[in-house]
Amino acid sequence: MQILRILFLRLLTTLVTLAGVAVIVFFVIRVVPGNPIAMMLPPGATEADVARLSALYGLDKPLPTQFGIWVAGVMQGDFGTSITTRQPVLQLVLSRLPATLELSIMALVMAVILGGIAALVGTRRRGTGTEGAIDIANGMALSVPDFLWGLILILVFGVLVPVFHISGRVTPSLDLPFTTNFYLFESLLRLRFDLWADIVSHMFMPALALAIPLAAIIGQLLKQSLKETMNLDYVTLARTKGYGETRVILREALRNAALPTLTLVGVQFTFLIGGTVIIERLFSYEGLGNMAIDAVINRDLPLIQGIVILFAVIFVAVNMIVDLLYAVLNPRLRHA
Amino acid sequence: MSYLSIRNLSVRLKGGLPLLRRVSLDVAAGEVRGLVGESGAGKSMIGKAVLGILPPAAEITEGEILLDGADLLRLSPAERRRHIGATCALIPQDPLTALNPSHRIGPQITDRLVDILGWTRADADARARALLAEVQIPEPDRVLRAYPHELSGGMRQRILIASAFAAEPKLIVADEPTTALDVTVQKQILKLIAGMQARHGTALLFVTHDLGVVSKVCQQLSVLYSGMVVEDTPVRDFFATPRHPYSAALLAATPKYTDPSAGLNPVPDAVIEAVRAEVAAFDRRAAHG
Ligand SMILES: Nc1ncnc2c1ncn2[C@@H]1O[C@H](COP(=O)(O)OP(=O)(O)O)[C@@H](O)[C@H]1O
Numbered sequence: 001m002q003i004l005r006i007l008f009l010r011l012l013t014t015l016v017t018l019a020g021v022a023v024i025v026f027f028v029i030r031v032v033p034g035n036p037i038a039m040m041l042p043p044g045a046t047e048a049d050v051a052r053l054s055a056l057y058g059l060d061k062p063l064p065t066q067f068g069i070w071v072a073g074v075m076q077g078d079f080g081t082s083i084t085t086r087q088p089v090l091q092l093v094l095s096r097l098p099a100t101l102e103l104s105i106m107a108l109v110m111a112v113i114l115g116g117i118a119a120l121v122g123t124r125r126r127g128t129g130t131e132g133a134i135d136i137a138n139g140m141a142l143s144v145p146d147f148l149w150g151l152i153l154i155l156v157f158g159v160l161v162p163v164f165h166i167s168g169r170v171t172p173s174l175d176l177p178f179t180t181n182f183y184l185f186e187s188l189l190r191l192r193f194d195l196w197a198d199i200v201s202h203m204f205m206p207a208l209a210l211a212i213p214l215a216a217i218i219g220q221l222l223k224q225s226l227k228e229t230m231n232l233d234y235v236t237l238a239r240t241k242g243y244g245e246t247r248v249i250l251r252e253a254l255r256n257a258a259l260p261t262l263t264l265v266g267v268q269f270t271f272l273i274g275g276t277v278i279i280e281r282l283f284s285y286e287g288l289g290n291m292a293i294d295a296v297i298n299r300d301l302p303l304i305q306g307i308v309i310l311f312a313v314i315f316v317a318v319n320m321i322v323d324l325l326y327a328v329l330n331p332r333l334r335h336a
Numbered sequence: 337m338s339y340l341s342i343r344n345l346s347v348r349l350k351g352g353l354p355l356l357r358r359v360s361l362d363v364a365a366g367e368v369r370g371l372v373g374e375s376g377a378g379k380s381m382i383g384k385a386v387l388g389i390l391p392p393a394a395e396i397t398e399g400e401i402l403l404d405g406a407d408l409l410r411l412s413p414a415e416r417r418r419h420i421g422a423t424c425a426l427i428p429q430d431p432l433t434a435l436n437p438s439h440r441i442g443p444q445i446t447d448r449l450v451d452i453l454g455w456t457r458a459d460a461d462a463r464a465r466a467l468l469a470e471v472q473i474p475e476p477d478r479v480l481r482a483y484p485h486e487l488s489g490g491m492r493q494r495i496l497i498a499s500a501f502a503a504e505p506k507l508i509v510a511d512e513p514t515t516a517l518d519v520t521v522q523k524q525i526l527k528l529i530a531g532m533q534a535r536h537g538t539a540l541l542f543v544t545h546d547l548g549v550v551s552k553v554c555q556q557l558s559v560l561y562s563g564m565v566v567e568d569t570p571v572r573d574f575f576a577t578p579r580h581p582y583s584a585a586l587l588a589a590t591p592k593y594t595d596p597s598a599g600l601n602p603v604p605d606a607v608i609e610a611v612r613a614e615v616a617a618f619d620r621r622a623a624h625g
């Protein structure tokens with residue numbers, strides 16, 4: 001019963017969240033100046049031309065009516081047609097989603113690995129100069145935002161020692177046998193390691209730029225949490241059994257210390273996904289974020305709406321996954 | 337021959353404050369030594385020093401801890417860990433915090449056997465079942481797969497006792513093992529520890545502040561004040577004729593379980609002053625080398 005109640009409440013808050021996002025994005029982008037129709041037409045178009053096109057895209061009706069039509073369409077899976085490309089919004093957005101998902105997940109994995117190593121080494125060497133150095137590195141990583149890390153990485157690995165590609169998602173001249181847009185994933189499945197290497201080489205810098213600030217947060221929080229856990233009674237008891245320091249950290253402390261970190265990582269991961277918008281632009285990476293900026297520049301209202309709704313859905317999904325993971329890792333919740 | 341022999345052990349907080357003052361005590365094989373003293377006297381500190389789990393803020397400044405003939409303080413950290421893990425065990429004070437909340441009970445009993453002593457998993461599991469029977473826990477299958485939060489405090493203390501005896505240690509340090517439990521459970525747990533100690537012939541260093549418990553379980557007794565052993569005596573002699581005034585006052589302060597209505601007689605100020613003066617004199621001698 002308890003679990004049904006929780007699920008129901010969860011579903012309700014999700015729907016309310018998405019509805020709120022829909023209302024806000026719909027009206028805000030119509031309040032800011034800039035007329036999509038005027039931008040589409042060549043210079044010298046008459047008032048009549050504008051009126052005709054506006055009617056075609058339903059932009060002549062009062063705002064509440066437009067909103068009603070859009071919502072009714074969304075309910076049936078129809079997000080409208082992109083004004084600039086004249087393709088269905090849903091199709092456009094879904095074609096770009098895999099690129100952004102792969103980039104975000106790659107960044108998350110990098111952040112967890114880098115932050116995890118920093119936290120574990122810092123805990124193992126707590127009270128020494130090594131811990132101090134890790135704290136300083138964490139502080140530096142945190143005080144520089146992701147897009148500046150992007151620029152720094154471009155300078156270092158794109159210009160000074162050019163080892164990684166600085167733009168795009170894959171070398172354009174390559175012949176791609178893929179049926180999905182999950183290039184990174186599909187190249188692995190097809191055992192095309194040549195393509196995989198090319199894709200990773202394109203992804204490496206944008207992913208790392210996104211990962212560095214999150215890695216610092218994970219490193220700081222997990223280290224703090226590990227150090228507190230290391231003083232608990234069950235850790236001390238494990239020491240008397242003959243376990244060395246490293247094994248005590250990994251066996252006894254890590255899992256319990258990771259729980260409080262996990263919730264925060266969930267929130268921070270949604271920020272990271274938000275960061276893809278600028279990072280994708282910086283690295284000309286063909287994902288959702290890059291498309292979002294184009295859509296805003298062109299005042300492509302249906303496309304903006306579609307992208308924003310999709311981002312909102314991703315955020316909600318991330319939060320759900322985090323809650324689920326938390327329950328899996330915490331036996332106390334699993335049995336409740 | 338003593339199994340554990342502590343010689344002139346001094347521990348202080350890094351920076352100065354003495355926590356243990358040239359403590360000496362012996363625990364013979366199979367014998368139970370009680371360790372009494374008011375809260376903060378350093379009872380737990382002695383157990384921690386033996387088990388190699390002193391807090392990072394504390395350091396040993398002099399002395400020897402001979403365990404099975406080997407001076408722990410002369411071993412390398414790795415050797416010391418192994419030696420302690422193979423021969424000693426701890427029954428902790430608070431069963432609610434001494435089990436890892438995210439591990440099942442089974443591995444928490446068998447981990448030392450498998451990971452440190454190289455038993456096979458099957459042997460270790462069989463051993464865990466035998467131990468659960470010995471600590472009188474029914475339904476071993478359910479309990480071994482349970483998580484700590486699913487069990488009561490008394491059950492968890494039984495499991496910690498089982499875990500302590502798992503590798504047939506020669507010495508167990510029990511640090512106020514019943515203090516955190518319900519009064520109704522305390523007696524059962526005490527009986528369980530005493531029974532298992534006798535059956536297994538394990539030497540026991542029993543930290544407590546309850547002289548009633550001492551009279552039932554211990555053969556030898558060390559009375560501690562401010563990190564200093566003020567009396568080291570067979571338990572029988574202690575109850576008949578305590579030699580140190582502080583010991584006598586402690587004994588007088590304990591309500592007789594034959595006559596609980598007799599009430600408490602706090603340790604008189606004069607006795608406290610006298611023993612404090614002793615500690616101060618000790619510190620002066622130590623300062624002058
Ligand atoms: N982790 C620690 N850091 C600093 N001082 C401590 C720590 N643990 C105990 N002490 C101090 O050491 C002294 C002895 O403590 P302890 O051995 O725990 O006393 P008890 O006889 O009650 O077991 C006390 O004065 C206590 O304040």
Ligand SMILES: [Mg+2]
Pocket residue numbers: 379380381511
């Ligand atoms: Mg204590």
